[in-house]
Amino acid sequence: MKVSFEVGGRGDFIVELDEKVIFSKKALKDGERFPEVGEISKLIKEN
Known part of the structure; x- marks a missing residue:
C-alpha cells in the first residue's frame, strides 16, 4: 500500500x-x- 500527501489546488x-x-x-x-x-478507513479495507 502506498500512502502519500500532495498539496493540490481548486479545493x-x-x-x-x-x-x-x-x-x-x-x-x-x-x-x-x-x-x-x-x-476513508472503510474504503481502504474494502479495496
Missing part, C-alpha cells in the same frame, strides 16, 4: 490507493463534501 480532496482513486470530493454524486469520520 479538491482525492484519496488514491495503489494508484486508484477511492475517494474524490468533486466526483461524488451527492455533491462536493469531505469524507465522514471513518469513511
Whole structure:
C-alpha cells in the first residue's frame, strides 16, 4: 500500500490507493463534501 500527501489546488480532496482513486470530493454524486469520520478507513479495507 502506498500512502502519500500532495498539496493540490481548486479545493479538491482525492484519496488514491495503489494508484486508484477511492475517494474524490468533486466526483461524488451527492455533491462536493469531505469524507465522514471513518469513511476513508472503510474504503481502504474494502479495496
